[in-house]
Amino acid sequence: MNISTLCLGILALGEASGYEIxxxxxxxFRHMHEPSFGSxxxxxxxxxxxxxxxxxxxxxxxxxxxKVYSITPxxxxxLRQELExxxxxxxxxxxxxxxxxxxxxxxxxxxxxxxxxxRIAFYNELGAVLQSNECGGNAxxxxxxxxxxxxxxxxxxxxxxxQRSTQDRETLTAA
Amino acid sequence: MNISTLCLGILALGEASGYEIxxxxxxxFRHMHEPSFGSxxxxxxxxxxxxxxxxxxxxxxxxxxxKVYSITPxxxxxLRQELExxxxxxxxxxxxxxxxxxxxxxxxxxxxxxxxxxRIAFYNELGAVLQSNECGGNAxxxxxxxxxxxxxxxxxxxxxxxQRSTQDRETLTAA
DNA sequence: ACGGACATGTAACACGTTACATGATTAA
DNA sequence: TTAATCATGTAACGTGTTACATGTCCGT
Numbered sequence: 001m002n003i004s005t006l007c008l009g010i011l012a013l014g015e016a017s018g019y020e021i022x023x024x025x026x027x028x029f030r031h032m033h034e035p036s037f038g039s040x041x042x043x044x045x046x047x048x049x050x051x052x053x054x055x056x057x058x059x060x061x062x063x064x065x066x067k068v069y070s071i072t073p074x075x076x077x078x079l080r081q082e083l084e085x086x087x088x089x090x091x092x093x094x095x096x097x098x099x100x101x102x103x104x105x106x107x108x109x110x111x112x113x114x115x116x117x118x119r120i121a122f123y124n125e126l127g128a129v130l131q132s133n134e135c136g137g138n139a140x141x142x143x144x145x146x147x148x149x150x151x152x153x154x155x156x157x158x159x160x161x162x163q164r165s166t167q168d169r170e171t172l173t174a175a
Numbered sequence: 176m177n178i179s180t181l182c183l184g185i186l187a188l189g190e191a192s193g194y195e196i197x198x199x200x201x202x203x204f205r206h207m208h209e210p211s212f213g214s215x216x217x218x219x220x221x222x223x224x225x226x227x228x229x230x231x232x233x234x235x236x237x238x239x240x241x242k243v244y245s246i247t248p249x250x251x252x253x254l255r256q257e258l259e260x261x262x263x264x265x266x267x268x269x270x271x272x273x274x275x276x277x278x279x280x281x282x283x284x285x286x287x288x289x290x291x292x293x294r295i296a297f298y299n300e301l302g303a304v305l306q307s308n309e310c311g312g313n314a315x316x317x318x319x320x321x322x323x324x325x326x327x328x329x330x331x332x333x334x335x336x337x338q339r340s341t342q343d344r345e346t347l348t349a350a
Numbered sequence: 351a352c353g354g355a356c357a358t359g360t361a362a363c364a365c366g367t368t369a370c371a372t373g374a375t376t377a378a
Numbered sequence: 379t380t381a382a383t384c385a386t387g388t389a390a391c392g393t394g395t396t397a398c399a400t401g402t403c404c405g406t
Contacts, residue, residue, distance in 0.1 A: 039365080062375060084282060087293050091206060093207055094269060098207055102316065140276055140280050150333035154325045193359090
């Protein structure tokens with residue numbers, strides 16, 4: 001899924017400026033994508049050239065003016081066609097944490113323990129952000145929110161179980 | 176986590192050829208990384224130049240010879256230093272499925288249903304692969320295996336719940 | 351005879367990030 | 379006055395994928 005399609009999708013849910021599109025991915029969906037301005041602005045420019053979105057400049061007081069983009073009927077059609085052209089491909093989890101854990105045999109137990117503890121905090125916080133985000137919108141957002149929460153819960157549960165069993169083993173060794 | 180570190184880590188768990196490294200990511204860990212030959216071979220060449228791994232050519236009968244790489248003490252040290260230099264960064268889930276679902280409002284219900292059904296099958300299969308993979312190795316593999324299974328279970332559970340509630344709603348509408 | 355597994359490698363390409371460039375307003 | 383937020387945009391760079399190039403052996 002390229003940034004262009006992502007922007008088009010966001011605009012299908014409501015008009016926004018490039019800056020605002022970025023902001024939408026700083027909240028509950030930051031674990032999915034965090035596109036940079038360097039990719040968003042060129043994408044919006046191209047979408048405009050291709051007639052997928054239209055752009056209006058909004059002047060603001062005490063703020064720089066912003067370019068608000070709206071999806072056009074052609075853009076909506078193109079988005080549908082692209083998304084429905086094939087079932088979505090497999091998910092890929094880019095996790096330095098899991099890779100690190102995969103090689104845990106050659107790392108120090110203290111480091112591993114710190115990494116697990118940090119990751120529990122990470123997923124607890126993500127879960128909390130998702131929960132607090134309340135039904136702030138459409139069915140799609142609700143689905144993704146629920147999915148994220150389910151996965152966060154499962155991750156924390158697993159990590160805590162592993163950590164407890166590690167601590168038990170240490171207590172046993174110490175005794 | 177770049178391919179170079181990934182290769183080094185794999186070699187820390189045992190010697191392998193470039194082709195074999197690729198194979199290791201076709202099994203239970205294919206949801207994490209699926210590095211291409213075009214990235215593995217140059218990475219191994221560079222690791223060799225840098226003295227991180229050593230390379231021996233194994234001639235085989237009825238098969239092309241292969242270059243088997245082994246991690247060197249320097250490589251093991253470098254790997255530890257790199258991994259322990261900082262706690263792993265946040266996980267990122269690249270999921271065309273979730274992005275599609277996020278925009279489900281403008282897509283056909285049939286397509287959404289098909290996508291969910293397919294994804295349930297996907298995670299059921301991944302869960303099965305992880306389960307069948309048995310304690311085939313070190314503690315790290317076991318951890319990642321367990322983590323993957325927990326997440327798969329949670330995903331399938333959530334998806335099935337959503338699908339059931341959608342079907343209920345349809346039954347209600349039809350009645 | 352043809353496709354697939356084994357096996358390695360290079361070159362072109364796509365894509366996104368980081369850094370740079372600019373500039374106003376506001377809170378500490 | 380220093381940093382942060384708002385706001386847009388370009389250029390250089392890094393990293394990985396796809397396609398290409400080559401060759402054997404095996405099953406059908």
